[in-house]
Amino acid sequence: MQLQDRVAIVTGAGGGLGKAHAELLAGLGAKLLVNDMNDEAAERVAAGLRAKGAQALAFAASVTDEARIGEMVAQAMSAWGRVDILVNNAGILRDRTFAKMTLAEFREVIDVHLIGSVVCTKAVWEIMREQKYGRVVMTTSSSGLFGNFGQSNYGAAKMALVGLMQTLALEGEKYDIRVNCLAPTAATAMTGGLMSQDTLDRLSPELVSPGLLALVAEDAPTRAILCAGAGHFAQANITLTSGAFVGADNGAAERVRTNWDRISDRTGDIVPGYGFVQSEREVASAAANEPAKVANG
Template identity: 50%
Template sequence: MSINFQDRVVIVTGAGSGLGRQHALSFAARGAKVVVNDFGGNRDGTGGSSEAALAVVEEIRKSGGIAIANGANVTDVLEVKALVEQTVGEFGRVDVLVNNAGILRDKSFSKLELQDFAAVVNVHLQGSVNCTKAVWDIMRKQEYGRIVMTASAAGLYGNFGQANYGAAKAAVIGLMNVLHQEGFKSNIRINTVAPMATTRMTEDLLPPAAKQALVPERVTPAVLFLSSEDAPSKMILSAGGGAFAAAAVMETAPVYIPDTDLSPEYIAQQIGKIADWTTAVRYENADQEIKRFLELVLSAR
């Protein structure tokens, strides 16, 4: 199977450097018409410049590819709307959206200012919402769309000093879960990549050996797979250094406790059985979990 994006139109946010830049270059190398979006801000989201996006566009064009630059701030709904209007005006459609833009403002929770929490959530979560909303009806009408969210191990498992970042990254997984259900009938497939890579956001956190191993080029193939015509939907794919793993939210089999025993003490006695991960399953949607609980409860009562 050969994956290509010939005549596909791809928007990559935060594509001026790091992972986004590599995603844009790789889509273009496989035939896509690429919109290189980058606000051009600093790692913490301050500032702004179009130079980074224009430089990536120039790289693509020198290699024979097709690309345009856009400087929209993903937190600004009007700028995002203009981004999508520019894309459709130039290329006629939008086939793929990669929500990659992000910032960091790391501090332990006791020292974290609420405005820094809001700023990070606004870029990672609300920015993904804004961009996805702007392309959603276009993808529905053309009955084709591929959307990739960007999560993180911090959101899946937690990381000290990243309450804002971890909360936002966990939230985009919840967003994916719902949009998968709403978009699947219109051939919109939506997935999440959880990358481990050396970028300007992580370079001062990694030892030298890890920096050399975790280059963005070893993550991008996962994004291209999740954006392809035959992509799955609702997949979380962790990727770093050329290693890949699927992640999932799972739940153990429910254990019924009758009213005669229902107490926190009895739950404590039964917690080993309740948390028996050998019984764990994945639910395709919330209804499946509710149905399972109700069947158990109603049959037991």
């Protein structure tokens, strides 16, 4: 019972991946607040958890509704006095090629995935700071990390969550708030019709959720991107290459083009600890090359 007495909120948990997350966390001892847009679905999952001996409450609300999400967190606090874990899982799809997609469809996906995660995280952030403990999981996707045809809105939202995770992990560090991303591949209501039945059969949501424990336990990492599907787990990273110094004179633009292979060479690339690593490296390179010594074109 590694999560005994921890309090967890899982959004979009009325079915599919969110339900699997809630069941795993409850099985590890956590008290669960089950969120979903559909009141009956949320209550059904919560009732199932209670039937297995867990403490669980249901709360129906859109993750984009700030007032209702505030009430949801207040309910968890009233019942259990703390919130230790937030899993931002709720999401929607509005897949079309960018040429055919309306701006309304783009905004709707951004609103649920990105803004919804911001709303929920903001609602628990001060609680976690005050109790000096918190574990937040954002749900990203390979569509954001690597791109996917017909999912410009979804990919943009999912990559934005990685950026949110990177900064919140830095800001939460001194309060022992650890923030990570989970990039799942799972057969859910959102993926029906997108994959063959044979593929869907191998991608049970229950095979993703075991990755959650590593991301929310007391010894959890922070700023990790865990990719999960079909029982397989891997870590994705955003890296920075060593690059090349090309100077600042009139020939610099041409030298960027002709040195592209050096600039993109991943030998010795790093995972920066914070955003300013890029500028620090650039300034150091410029200083080391004064007076200007440019890369051979």
